[in-house]
Structure formats: structure tokens, C-alpha cells
Amino acid sequence: MKLSIRKYGDPALRAKGKRVVEIDNAVRELADNMLETMRGANGIGLAAQQVGQVLQLTVVDISAVEDRPSSMAWNGKEVDPKEQMPLILLNPQIETGPEKGVASEGCLSFPEISAEIERAEWAKVRAQTMTGEMVEIEATGLLARALQHEIDHLNGILFIDRMSSAARASVSSRLKRLQKETQRGLTTNRQPRTVEPAL
Secondary structure (H helix, E strand, C coil): CCCCCCCCCCHHHHCCCECCCCCCHHHHHHHHHHHHHHHHCCCCEEEHHHHCCCECEEEECCCCCCCCCEEEEECCEEECHHHHCCEEEEEEEEEECCCEEEEEEECCCCCCCEEEEEEECEEEEEEECCCCCEEEEEEEHHHHHHHHHHHHHHCCCCHHHHCCHHHHHHHHHHHHHHHHHHHHHHHCCCCCCCCCCCC
């Protein structure tokens, strides 16, 4: 089932997710619905907060992106990232390397807004899978960026918080407009529609 994607201005996006203690049918159904929602919106990642659930749960699938390569190790073994997709991660913890890179990022909660964002080139994530297994994922490239973006969401951090002051200034009027639309939608109990593919 496709879920409504929360837009900038919705308080759920600023909430820190609660730890998933039990992987029950409700969590499994939420993860399935998040994958369907993400794919339906042409996204490559979606966090629970973006569908109004304040949980440490995110889904990522970079397999459709051809022009932004990634590398990946799963529990210390090099693997083809596309063969591991989709990732459904619970309670992830992340560490990042010192080398930084800048690349274009968007977000499904910010339709038609993108910016150059600086992120670490390498990330290591420890998380639970839907079977409850603890895994360690090392990533570079687009996958490292997507993991950082989504784990930020789980902690109430948005990609606009990572923008340079110049980038933030260049989109400030659109951000204000989006925030107003979202708040108007919340008061009339309807969500603004999704437009743009993104993280």
C-alpha cells in the first residue's frame, strides 16, 4: 500500500525515531509499504518519519541508478551493491570516514528542491535486518550518501541542515512556500502531493 509522504513543515520530519524493539507484523507491513511508496515516487531511500512513523526504520534501493556508482561490503565481504538491494535497516548506527565529497541531493519530502551537499565518501553502518540479524555494511559512492541521508532522517536531521548557507539562501523562498503548503495541508487534514524523485 502506498503511503502519504510527509513534506517539509510536518513535525514528524523533526522527530528522532524510537528504537524498533520487536520485528512484528506491523513493522514488516510498514517496511513493505515504505518500499512500495519509495519506488512509486522514484526515490532511492525513505525513512519512517517521512511516512509519519517515528521509528528507527529506513529502506534504501539504489539499483535503478546507473550513473552514480557505489561499492559495498556486507559483514566484511565485498559484494555487488545492486544484488543486495533493497536494504531494510532497523536501528542503524553509522560512522563515517574523514574524506568528504560534494554531490547533488534531493529528498522526497522536498519536491523539486535539490542542492549540492557535502557528505563523507565512506560510511559504515551497523543495523538489524528484518530477520533480526545484526549486519555491518561498508559503502562508498551513492550508497554511502543515501545511507547518511536516511540515517539523518531517523534522527530528525534534514538535508537542508547540511546545505551551505549560499545553497540554503538560494532555496529559502521555495522552502517557505513548501512549509506553508504543508501546514495548510495539515490543518485541513490533507497532504500535498508528491512530485519529484529523490532520496
